[in-house]
Amino acid sequence: xxxxxxxxxxxxxxxxxxxxEGDKEAFYSLVRPCERAVYVAAMxxxxxxxxxxxxxxxxxxxxxxxxxxxxxxxxxxxxxIQITINEARSRLRKDRRHLYDSIDExxxxxxxxxxxxxxxxWREIPSEAxxxxxxxxALKRALDTLPLKYREVLILRDIQNLSIEExxxxxxxxxxxxxxxxxxxxxxxxxxxxxxxxxxWSTGKPEYKKVRPW
Amino acid sequence: MSVIExxxxxxxxxxxxxxxxxxxxxxxxxxxAHFKSCAHCKAVLDGTKNVVKLVADGVAYELPSGFSxxxxxxxxxx
Numbered sequence: 011x012x013x014x015x016x017x018x019x020x021x022x023x024x025x026x027x028x029x030x031e032g033d034k035e036a037f038y039s040l041v042r043p044c045e046r047a048v049y050v051a052a053m054x055x056x057x058x059x060x061x062x063x064x065x066x067x068x069x070x071x072x073x074x075x076x077x078x079x080x081x082x083x084x085x086x087x088x089x090x091i092q093i094t095i096n097e098a099r100s101r102l103r104k105d106r107r108h109l110y111d112s113i114d115e116x117x118x119x120x121x122x123x124x125x126x127x128x129x130x131x132w133r134e135i136p137s138e139a140x141x142x143x144x145x146x147x148a149l150k151r152a153l154d155t156l157p158l159k160y161r162e163v164l165i166l167r168d169i170q171n172l173s174i175e176e177x178x179x180x181x182x183x184x185x186x187x188x189x190x191x192x193x194x195x196x197x198x199x200x201x202x203x204x205x206x207x208x209x210x211w212s213t214g215k216p217e218y219k220k221v222r223p224w
Numbered sequence: 225m226s227v228i229e230x231x232x233x234x235x236x237x238x239x240x241x242x243x244x245x246x247x248x249x250x251x252x253x254x255x256x257a258h259f260k261s262c263a264h265c266k267a268v269l270d271g272t273k274n275v276v277k278l279v280a281d282g283v284a285y286e287l288p289s290g291f292s293x294x295x296x297x298x299x300x301x302x
Binding site for chain 1: 233236237239240241243246264267268271272274275276278279280282283284285286287288291292294295296298299300302
């Protein structure tokens with residue numbers, strides 16, 4: 011996908027102005043550089059490609075409908091990601107009320123310490139040893155098993171490259187909570203992936219070498 | 225310069241901030257000294273850095289084919 015370079019602040023303002031006057035091409039020019047970010051934000055919550063695409067489309071249409079309310083000093087991409095996250099959350103609430111445990115939790119910092127499950131050595135990413143599909147599947151499985159509240163933070167920070175501050179604002183949690191959840195997310199991902207790097211999904215063997223000091 | 229020792233548990237607590245270069249210089253020095261002497265924490269650090277690299281690559285979430293065209297059509301049809 012060849013995505014065009016992001017626009018400058020001045021051209022963002024100009025595109026917003028034209029889009030507000032009904033210029034759909036101008037609106038698409040605003041959306042296009044962040045369409046991947048929008049899809050990934052939706053995926054972080056929906057965890058399903060078809061649902062994520064629907065949420066992404068719905069979020070973009072909502073942005074179009076509410077463009078007049080966009081503050082000129084804000085970043086369009088951050089605003090659009092926020093709308094996407096809200097759309098995905100409300101969709102998930104409707105679809106799976108009984109399964110959904112994270113969004114409506116009190117926003118307290120209840121996280122205890124997390125200890126790595128093993129100490130498998132993983133100095134290098136053996137990229138040549140891994141087929142791309144294999145790597146993608148292992149990553150997907152690891153992301154799937156992350157609880158939602160960790161996955162959304164990991165994705166906003168480590169895929170979307172948003173700052174701690176932006177991530178906190180978008181998710182409506184404190185910056186301290188972003189850091190705590192990011193730590194947990196990264197350590198759990200390492201636990202899920204490091205032993206595999208050592209054997210199970212690079213060689214196809216079900217067993218792998220674990221290094222436990224106790 | 226000698227640094228005050230730090231436990232593995234404290235290292236894990238700050239690991240993510242360390243990877244993001246978001247720890248005070250004094251703590252950074254203590255953590256670096258710890259990584260030199262503790263192979264387990266060094267392995268966890270290396271693994272965590274690799275996670276950040278792999279996730280950032282975005283291979284887990286590729287855009288479905290035709291996504292852009294369908295989105296464009298939705299906007300035009302609105």
